[in-house]
Amino acid sequence: MNITLTNSWNKILQDEFEKSYxxxxxxxxxxxxxxxxxxPKENEIFYAFEKTPFEKIKVVILGQDxxxxxxxxxxxxxSVPVGIAFPPSLKNIFIELKNDLGIEKIxxxxxxxxxxxxxxxxxxxxxxxxxxxxxQKKGWETFTDEVIKIxxxxxxxxxxxxxxxxAQKKEIFIDSKKHYIIKAPHPSPLSSYRGFFGSKPFxxxxxxxxxxxxxxxxx
Numbered sequence: 001m002n003i004t005l006t007n008s009w010n011k012i013l014q015d016e017f018e019k020s021y022x023x024x025x026x027x028x029x030x031x032x033x034x035x036x037x038x039x040p041k042e043n044e045i046f047y048a049f050e051k052t053p054f055e056k057i058k059v060v061i062l063g064q065d066x067x068x069x070x071x072x073x074x075x076x077x078x079s080v081p082v083g084i085a086f087p088p089s090l091k092n093i094f095i096e097l098k099n100d101l102g103i104e105k106i107x108x109x110x111x112x113x114x115x116x117x118x119x120x121x122x123x124x125x126x127x128x129x130x131x132x133x134x135x136q137k138k139g140w141e142t143f144t145d146e147v148i149k150i151x152x153x154x155x156x157x158x159x160x161x162x163x164x165x166x167a168q169k170k171e172i173f174i175d176s177k178k179h180y181i182i183k184a185p186h187p188s189p190l191s192s193y194r195g196f197f198g199s200k201p202f203x204x205x206x207x208x209x210x211x212x213x214x215x216x217x218x219x
Contacts, residue, residue, distance in 0.1 A: 001029040001126075005046060007053040012154075016146055025139030029126055037129040039066050039073040045125050047075025051114035057151060058117035058214055059159045059205055062167040065136070068127045076120035078187075079110035092187040092196065100200045103219055116217050121147065123166070148173045155179075157212040159205045163187055163196065180208045 003017060003026075016022060033042050040047065063077025067087060072080050078090050086094065086108045094105045114120055123144050128134040148170055151158060156178045162168045164186025174181060184199035185191040206216035 001026050001033065001042065001045060003046060005049055007050065009046075009049045009054055012054055012150060013147070016143060021139045021142055025143065028138050029135070032126070032128065032135070038135075039068060039127055039129060040075045044073075044075035048077070048114060048120050048122075051076070051111060052117060052119040054151075054154075056117045057119045057155060057158060058209060059161065059217060060119045060121060060148070060151060061161045062148075062163070062170055063120070063122040064164075064166050065124050065132055066122055066127045068130055068132050068134075070129070073127070074109075075125075076110050076114055077122040079114075079120060080108040082107050082109045084108060088189050089187045092189065092192045096187070096197055096199065097202055097219055099197070100202045101219060103202075113217065113219070118217060119151070123170075145170065145173055152179060157208075157214060159208055161201050161205070164191065180205075 005013070029045075032038050061077060066073035066075075066077075067080065069087075071084055072087065074081050078093060080087065080090065090108050097103050097105065110118070110120060121144060124133075124136050124140040125144070126135045126140070152174045158179045159182060160171075160174050160179055161182045162171060163184055167186075168183055171181060171183075182199075182201050182204055184201065185194040185196045187196050202217075202219050209216045
């Protein structure tokens, strides 16, 4: 696993990269990519960090695992490359976006969000093809929990969007006095009708950013 962070994240995370758990994680991921078919591409594992430098973060959306289907994962949670069919959760996110702000998306690639300061962070940054959760509990969660703590501690007025029970467990790492937390059920077909639809996360995010003198996101 090659870590090539060329922006502010590199210095911020240097101590974390040197910890023993991360060294073990790095060895595990390297072995997996050499012997198994894994996603995303190795050079896209840290794509979210590359596209959203620390100082640009306005919003954090938390996912769980990268997509494990062919051609889907490219390092941003919920996002897929141009030309790839929308997975069910992303389809529901776009339904809510249209209902909330009247915006209709034709591509599932969310890089434009990331470049505006929407940090699209999965809890686990790699996965074996066709095996959901296969790289969980190997150290990724320790790393990404630390990333959430760093954002909470070192920034202010960040919107954290927590969809589903897994993401909402991360709330303990977020200082709610400094930041705005939006919670709703997960957008997956299993839970989207339990309150995800109608939760208006996109307009709520922009209202909060405007109130705090921060440029809103062009969703």
